[in-house]
Amino acid sequence: MSFFIASSPHHHQRRTTQDLMRIVLLAMVPGVLAQFYFFGWGIAFQLTLAIATAILTETLCLIARERPIRQALQDYTAVVTAVLLAVSIPPLAPWWIIVVGTVFSIGVVKHLFGGVGHNVFNPAMAGYVLLLISFPVQMTSWMPAVNLAGAHPGFFDSLALFFTQYTSEGFSLNQVRLVEQSSMLDAVVMATPLDHLKTELARGFTLSEALNHPMFSGIAGMGWQWVNAAYLLGGLFLLQQRVITWHIPAGFLGALGFCAMLGAIIAPDTLPGINLHLFSGAAMLGAFFIATDPVSAATSNRGKLIYAALIGVLIYVIRTWGGYPDAVAFAVLLANLCVPVIDQYTRPRTYGHSTGGSSS
């Protein structure tokens, strides 16, 4: 009898980009729900507007580039970029913030570099950095987490804040934040835990004094720890579905955790410990959803470890000594820049060839 001999490739990709992106979106649900629970309706508006803008921008870019539109829109990459950007910015930031960010992410960072699969930088993070350095005030106005400060503005007040910057009774976002703060005993400016910590340490307080604030009940800051835990859950789902490999999250969290541990041993009074670094800010979102972007990350497994460890170390350095409280976006962009070099030096050995050959 004769066997059917198939020609190569013998290894088939089980899933299309569309399937992968759907699973990523599904995996983000717990994190988004946690953010909704702690920070109110804002996130829903941000997501809606971000996705709409992303699809519109993507369509316009595809028309301008004379590419097939349906196929590209159905692979959900634009939606994933929009969702990543929407969950990164403060829930009640004015509507034009997310529009500017999404248009830049899709139009400039993605399509000017050649569209899906060709972008050097992570589009969502490049958009985030554009917003952060252009509009620092709006981009750092986070609401206090909900069970710190009582009820958030309701659906209609949030909607009004989102579009007009004022609630129906005429309070501005800052006034709303102040009202929420005054319900707390402390009169410090409300900020994210990392932001607060940075300010307090800069004012000369020790770590334990800075942590002596109601928002630090729990392991890493009220609200934020649960948001991070939810993203961790979603990330583990991605791992289980084999959408991502363990290398990038492990390298990322390992390097960040190791640096945090070293810091806590060397200077326990001024450097926050491992729990704060791993469970506040965008650590888990970054490790599982942002750094794992298959296009802008390194390719080989060894490369992924190096790439992710670089991000982890950079996050620690920027968080500790840099000017901004959180650093995932900057670290990811800097590591994206290093990817071509990392890929060059971590090429896997071709079967039957030695590594030291002149083939490179």
Added chain:
Amino acid sequence: MSDVQEYKELTKNGLWENNPALVQLLGLCPLLAVTGTVTNALGLGLATLLVLVGSNVTVSLVRQWVPNEIRIPVFVIVIATFVTLVELTMNAFTYGLYMALGIFIPLIVTNCAIIGRAEAYASKNPWHKAAYDGFVMGLGFALVLVALGALREVLGQGTLLDGAELLLGQWATSLRIELIQFDYPLLLAVLPPGAFIGMGFLIALKNVIDRYRKEKAAQAPVEKAQRARVTAQ
């Protein structure tokens, strides 16, 4: 090639075909660093223009006596002399702008566009042609500076020619144009990344225009052939 034709060629090269900023990508350091406003851009553009004309003429005049082996140091000394002249002049007459541009005035010495012209053109051509070449090249460079400066100033501040009095004297205060009132200006445009992104868009725009003209030129001969028949009368 007749002289007129050569001057035409020089003009076209300096302003468009071989523009020092858009095509040769020379002198990017000052180009990106000082184009936050039109005034700064114009100031540095004019300073570079003066230096370029002066150095081109001088290099062209001494080209017979400079041995090939030491031409680069000689060029650099010539350029540095003119930069010092311009720097002292700006210090005396436009002090505010002198302070605003800071280190980037002395750094004109290291602007590759200038030594590039000295090496590629002035050291091989008579002085009047070298002077004209320096003028159009400097003009091309200055125009790109001003364009980028305008782009960044409008996006970052919503104004044009803000602070023109630093360069042109007190009367120029009225030149300031307020185009848009931003509640939240796009800070990025004023910061260094904005310079890189804006420059990228300017180069892209030039390439688009070039492609458009090329396509048009490719269609043009057909029309010409039709118009050629005029012998009937």
